[in-house]
Amino acid sequence: MAVIKRRFRRIKERATAAAYALLGIIPPAAAAESKPWNVDASFLRYTESGRIDVTEPSVSVTKPFANDRSLGVMVTVDSISGSTPIGTLPQAPGAPVTTTSPSGHATTSNPGVVIPMSHYSDTRFGTDGSWKQPLGFGLTGVIGGEVSKQSDFLSYGGNISLAKDFNQKNTTVMLGLSPEFDTNKPHGGVPVPLSSQLAPTAISADKRVIGLLAGLTQVINPRTLMQWNFSQTRENGYLTDPYKQLSIVNSVTGAPVGSIYERRPASRIGNSLYWLTKYSVFSHDVISGSYRFFEDNWGIRSHTVDLNYHWQFNEQGYFEPHFRFYHQSAADFFNIGLVTGQPLPLLASADYRLAQFNGITGGLRYGWTFNNGSLFAIRLEYYTQRGNNHPDSAVGIQRGFNLFPTLQATVFQIQYNFDPARFARDFAAGS
Amino acid sequence: MTLRRAIALLLLIGGVAMQGCANVKPWERETLAEPAMQLDSNPTVSSCDDHIYFSREASKGGRGFGGGGCGCN
Numbered sequence: 001m002a003v004i005k006r007r008f009r010r011i012k013e014r015a016t017a018a019a020y021a022l023l024g025i026i027p028p029a030a031a032a033e034s035k036p037w038n039v040d041a042s043f044l045r046y047t048e049s050g051r052i053d054v055t056e057p058s059v060s061v062t063k064p065f066a067n068d069r070s071l072g073v074m075v076t077v078d079s080i081s082g083s084t085p086i087g088t089l090p091q092a093p094g095a096p097v098t099t100t101s102p103s104g105h106a107t108t109s110n111p112g113v114v115i116p117m118s119h120y121s122d123t124r125f126g127t128d129g130s131w132k133q134p135l136g137f138g139l140t141g142v143i144g145g146e147v148s149k150q151s152d153f154l155s156y157g158g159n160i161s162l163a164k165d166f167n168q169k170n171t172t173v174m175l176g177l178s179p180e181f182d183t184n185k186p187h188g189g190v191p192v193p194l195s196s197q198l199a200p201t202a203i204s205a206d207k208r209v210i211g212l213l214a215g216l217t218q219v220i221n222p223r224t225l226m227q228w229n230f231s232q233t234r235e236n237g238y239l240t241d242p243y244k245q246l247s248i249v250n251s252v253t254g255a256p257v258g259s260i261y262e263r264r265p266a267s268r269i270g271n272s273l274y275w276l277t278k279y280s281v282f283s284h285d286v287i288s289g290s291y292r293f294f295e296d297n298w299g300i301r302s303h304t305v306d307l308n309y310h311w312q313f314n315e316q317g318y319f320e321p322h323f324r325f326y327h328q329s330a331a332d333f334f335n336i337g338l339v340t341g342q343p344l345p346l347l348a349s350a351d352y353r354l355a356q357f358n359g360i361t362g363g364l365r366y367g368w369t370f371n372n373g374s375l376f377a378i379r380l381e382y383y384t385q386r387g388n389n390h391p392d393s394a395v396g397i398q399r400g401f402n403l404f405p406t407l408q409a410t411v412f413q414i415q416y417n418f419d420p421a422r423f424a425r426d427f428a429a430g431s
Numbered sequence: 432m433t434l435r436r437a438i439a440l441l442l443l444i445g446g447v448a449m450q451g452c453a454n455v456k457p458w459e460r461e462t463l464a465e466p467a468m469q470l471d472s473n474p475t476v477s478s479c480d481d482h483i484y485f486s487r488e489a490s491k492g493g494r495g496f497g498g499g500g501c502g503c504n
Contacts, residue, residue, distance in 0.1 A: 042475050046483060060475060074478075080503075124501065153502025170455055178496040211496035216445075217470065220452055222459045227470055228445055230438075231492035273437050274493035275444065278468055286467040293437040294490040302490040310467040318467075328489055353489055365476075379476070385487065411483065415475060 035064040036373075036419035043415075049408040052082035052120070068140075070132045078124040078150075083117035087350035088259045089247040089337045090115060090401050115405055118243065124150040130159075138165040142176075154183045161213065170219040178211035186242035193240060193263035194344050205238030223281075229274040240264045246350040247337040254396020257340060262349040264333065270296035284312035299332035300354070316369045322381065326359035336391055336403055352404060357387035363411070372426050374418035381411040 039061050046054040058076035065071070130144030140163045148155040161176030184190070184207065189200020215229040240263055247256040276290040292304040305325045312318045331354040333347035363381025370376070387404035394403060455463070462468060471477050477494065485491055486503035 040475050042479070044479050056479070058475065058479075126501075148501055150502055155501065159496060168454065168457070170452070176496065182502075184502065211492070213492075213496055218445075218452065219455045219463060222453070222455050223462055225463060225468060225470070226445070229493060229495075231496065233492055233496075270491055271434050272490065272492035273434070276470065276494075278470070280462045280465070280468055284465060284467070286465070286472075288472075290494075292490070292493040293434070294492065295434050296489075298489075300489045302488070304490065304493070310472075312467070326484070326488060326490075331489065353487060359484075359488060377473075383483070383487075407487070409483075409487075411479075413476070413479065415473075 037064070037421055038062040038417065039420050040415065040417045042413060044411065044413045047410050047412075048082065050083070051117070051407070052080060052084055055079045068132075068134045072130045072132075072144075074126075074128050076124075076126045078126070080124065081121040082119070084120050085352055086116045086118050086259075087244040087246055087262060087352075088116045089249060089254075089256050089350075089398055089403070091256055115403075122150050122152070124148060124153075135162075138169075139163070140165075152185050152187055154185070156181045157209075159211075172215075172217040174213070174215040174217070176211075176213035176215075178209075178213070180209035180211070182207040182209065182237075184238055184242060190238070191242055191261040194260050194348065196258055196260050205242075207235060207237035207239060209236075210234045223279060225278045227274070227276040229272075229276075231272050231274070233268075233270045233272075235268040235270075237266060239266060239268055241349070241351055244349060244351045246335060246348055249337050249339055249395060249398060251339040251341050252396060254394065254398040256337075260338075260344075262351065263347050264349055265298065265347060268296055268298055270294060270300075284310075286310040294328075298354075299330070300328055302326065302328035318367050320365040320367070320379075322361065322363045322365065322379075324359075324361035326361075328357060330354060330356040336393055337398070339395060352387065352407075355387050355404065357385050357404065359383065359385045372418075372422060374416065374423070377413075377415040377417075379411070379413050379415075383407075383409040383411065 039059065042056075042058050042060075044054075044056040044058070046052075046056070056076060056078045058074060060072065060074040062070055062072045126146065126148040128144060128146035130142055132140065132142045134140050142159070142161045142163075144159045146155075146157045146159075148157075157178060157180035159176060159178040161174060163172055163174040165172050183204050185204040186200075190202045190205050192201055210233070212232045212234075213229060214231075215227060217225070217227045219225055240261075242261070244262045245259045246262055248258045248260065249256050272292055272294040274290065274292045276288065279287045281287060286309075288306075288308040288310070290304075290306045292302075292306075294300070294302045294304070303326070307323045308320055310318055310320050331349065333345065333349055334351075334354045335345070335348045336350055336355075338344070338348065361381055361383045363379055365377060365379035367375060367377035385407035389402045389404050390399065391403060394401070466472055471494070481494065482501065482503075486501065
């Protein structure tokens with residue numbers, strides 16, 4: 001009886017294999033075995049001119065399992081150091097400086113006024129993991145979690161999403177939910193908002209975030225793909241930056257007479273709409289273009305346009321020029337500073353990231369695939385942020401100062417992507 | 432532009448794009464299967480960029496969830 005059962009199983013296996021071969025499909029189990037591990041190692045250096053430097057190595061590993069399941073794990077470390085604007089206004093105009101060149105030629109220049117900065121140094125450790133699981137009926141579920149820790153901040157987050165394929169996989173609808181719990185532990189304690197009081201009111205303050213995501217992906221034709229996403233982020237709790245302050249200046253002279261800590265609302269709802277188009281041109285080149293509209297109940301509205309061209313110049317190498325434009329309006333409670341003799345507002349922040357500004361990014365990425373399948377890539381990008389240097393609300397001497405110095409940053413990244421099993425085999429064969 | 436106008440505009444674009452939709456068969460997906468044609472063709476770069484812009488700008492979300500997990504903003 002057992003022999004008959006084994007024979008029957010063998011015949012069934014052969015028939016299934018023959019059916020897969022006839023249809024030109026790789027059987028699921030074989031497909032999983034042939035799918036390699038993937039390790040993506042990256043080193044990123046973000047450098048702001050005269051401000052913050054960030055060094056960020058990261059490793060991300062994806063392990064596929066049978067039946068299209070996969071596990072992804074990522075570990076990263078950020079080393080941050082440098083100076084960041086406090087939010088206060090300059091004290092006095094910069095004195096003219098006379099410099100003498102080696103040839104003896106003297107030039108006098110006014111270096112301008114330096115925006116007050118505070119030195120900052122920290123290390124962030126972050127890790128996240130996710131599990132992807134097909135659930136049948138064209139449904140795929142992803143569940144994940146993340147932890148991030150730095151000396152004054154701790155964050156736990158999770159995410160769950162469901163995607164459903166329709167119309168022979170030409171249409172995919174996705175729904176997702178992402179809760180996050182953050183604890184802010186500012187050095188020196190949580191300052192009293194809108195006060196110059198240094199004595200803290202508490203050691204820590206919490207924030208809760210819920211992210212919702214709904215997406216639609218549509219294959220338009222064999223060369224074009226589009227995606228539309230709507231996402232909503234709801235934040236509640238301590239949303240103030242504990243290190244940012246505002247100046248109080250003399251209403252006539254504009255000279256700073258003191259400063260207070262900022263205060264933001266205790267809740268925020270942000271909505272974003274995202275549209276991505278990918279279009280394949282020539283044989284293997286791809287144009288990607290996306291637009292994002294964002295608005296929140298703090299009065300911020302933004303537009304982001306992102307363009308990328310993947311130029312596959314031969315079978316192994318490619319270049320990717322990248323351009324991004326960003327514009328945001330100011331938060332309702334953004335204020336460059338307060339003036340004496342006026343009542344304190346309920347909310348106020350002079351954080352330049354809540355001001356109106358434009359951000360422009362230009363960059364180039366180069367990638368090369370080696371014969372063993374591993375991929376090396378390097379990219380260099382330049383990011384600038386320009387805002388209103390001389391806002392109308394400035395008074396007295398502040399009118400003569402550049403109150404939004406242009407932010408200039410470079411991003412340098414090296415990436416190496418490989419299959420560790422193949423790497424080990426090649427290494428053993430080579431040795 | 433308000434969120435409603437943005438939704439209306441994207442629905443219009445989506446509607447027009449859908450008119451040109453072809454029912455692409457599995458054997459016509461060679462180009463769509465290429466790495467550069469994937470929605471997120473380089474998750475590591477996307478994740479780094481999201482982190483940079485999230486910490487220097489006031490907007491969040493779009494490509495994915497709008498959370499942060501970082502004290503930089």
